[in-house]
Amino acid sequence: MVALKIAFWACVFLVFYTYIGYGLLLWLLVTIKRLVSGKRANDALPPDEALPHVTLLICAYNEQDVVDMKMDNTRQLDYPTDKLHVMWVTDGSTDETNARLGRYPEVELVFSPQRRGKTAALNHGISMVKTDLSIMTDANTMLNPEAVREIVRCFMDPQVACVAGEKRVLARFDNHTAAKGEGLYWRYESTLKQLDSELYSAMGAAGELNAIRTRLYEPMPESALLDDFVMSMRMVDKGYRIAYCSKAYAMEYGSANMEEESKRKRRIAAGGLQSIWWLKDMMLPFSFKSSSQKYWQHCLVAFQFVSHRVLRWTITPLALLLLIPLNIALVAFNAGMVYFIIACLQLLFYLAALCGWLLYRNGNKNKYLYVPYYFIFMNMNVFQGVKYLIQHDTSGSWEKAKRG
Numbered sequence: 001m002v003a004l005k006i007a008f009w010a011c012v013f014l015v016f017y018t019y020i021g022y023g024l025l026l027w028l029l030v031t032i033k034r035l036v037s038g039k040r041a042n043d044a045l046p047p048d049e050a051l052p053h054v055t056l057l058i059c060a061y062n063e064q065d066v067v068d069m070k071m072d073n074t075r076q077l078d079y080p081t082d083k084l085h086v087m088w089v090t091d092g093s094t095d096e097t098n099a100r101l102g103r104y105p106e107v108e109l110v111f112s113p114q115r116r117g118k119t120a121a122l123n124h125g126i127s128m129v130k131t132d133l134s135i136m137t138d139a140n141t142m143l144n145p146e147a148v149r150e151i152v153r154c155f156m157d158p159q160v161a162c163v164a165g166e167k168r169v170l171a172r173f174d175n176h177t178a179a180k181g182e183g184l185y186w187r188y189e190s191t192l193k194q195l196d197s198e199l200y201s202a203m204g205a206a207g208e209l210n211a212i213r214t215r216l217y218e219p220m221p222e223s224a225l226l227d228d229f230v231m232s233m234r235m236v237d238k239g240y241r242i243a244y245c246s247k248a249y250a251m252e253y254g255s256a257n258m259e260e261e262s263k264r265k266r267r268i269a270a271g272g273l274q275s276i277w278w279l280k281d282m283m284l285p286f287s288f289k290s291s292s293q294k295y296w297q298h299c300l301v302a303f304q305f306v307s308h309r310v311l312r313w314t315i316t317p318l319a320l321l322l323l324i325p326l327n328i329a330l331v332a333f334n335a336g337m338v339y340f341i342i343a344c345l346q347l348l349f350y351l352a353a354l355c356g357w358l359l360y361r362n363g364n365k366n367k368y369l370y371v372p373y374y375f376i377f378m379n380m381n382v383f384q385g386v387k388y389l390i391q392h393d394t395s396g397s398w399e400k401a402k403r404g
Helices: 002-037 067-075 097-101 118-128 147-154 177-199 227-237 258-278 295-313 315-332 337-361 367-391
Strands: 054-060 084-091 107-112 133-138 160-170 209-213 241-253
Touching: 002 177, 002 295, 002 315, 054 118, 054 147, 067 097, 084 097, 084 118, 097 107, 107 118, 118 227, 133 147, 133 241, 147 160, 147 241, 160 177, 160 227, 177 241, 177 295, 177 367, 209 227, 209 241, 227 241, 227 258, 227 295, 258 295, 258 367, 295 315, 295 367, 315 337, 315 367, 337 367
Parallel strands: 054 084, 054 133, 084 107, 160 241
Antiparallel strands: 133 209, 160 209
């Protein structure tokens, strides 16, 4: 009985801490930091003639339908045109992507006839970049006009090696369920990233919009499923920071439906597991080895990495699943009224998730029922991610999720 109770409350703690507790603790720590040292003011940008040259790097595979839209968006960026270099890396494209890019004289096209995946394309593209700063974005994401200037502003801090832009998910129509779920998740994620960045460093950058100091890039294994995450976290491991910039954002439509969203979630979960293994030393305070990082900074990174990333990609989904049989066993053994109440709450939560799923299947929506449904959906795809990783452990290419 005692062992059951310990296991049960350990699972409760893990689930609560991963999804709510860490956010609350992070907010508290950042609030204390602001009170002690004050909130840092934004660095002033130099005049246009002193701004650095930057390369906007876009890796693409068969993106003929969005080339013109992306280039129109690129031309609207508020940055000196003579200092904004545009490079497209097309990885094995077989459609009209290259031909359409040929209409734009400002584009430097790097073409690889064989499709080897985004990581291989990124390795190839970065090796051709000649500017100090590289800004990476997806072909189907549109940037706000101020994005490049705001990213450059973050690099005024010499400890910043990577800048993570904000991702904003758009719904094409009011009943776009997958987009609304993805958008809800990313709003919460954006809040955590902002707080992580204020405390010390954001924990990773998303591929929709991120930037790096080009000289710090290390070629990655082509089998990497989350190239953006691994690339940015390697820089943190060297003693640098990832700055989160909410004023530079990328907009894209959400997945066309929940089946397409599941493809994306499975890949991310698989890439998360892969990344954790590759970056496992970052979880251990005693594995300190960076000459440019203080020991307390290494410990802080370990705390943030485990709390924000590792738990949700590893043991927390398992803890969530184990709560059900553990709770049932404790009720069966008459362990106490509190376990019966928690069992009822669990039942209500899963019934709400089921109702949310049924409404989705019938083309309806209810935001109160959708939240538990998406939460369960997200965690179940972590288990699917294990299978995905086994099947894709030697390849970095994947099937793109269709957008709404």
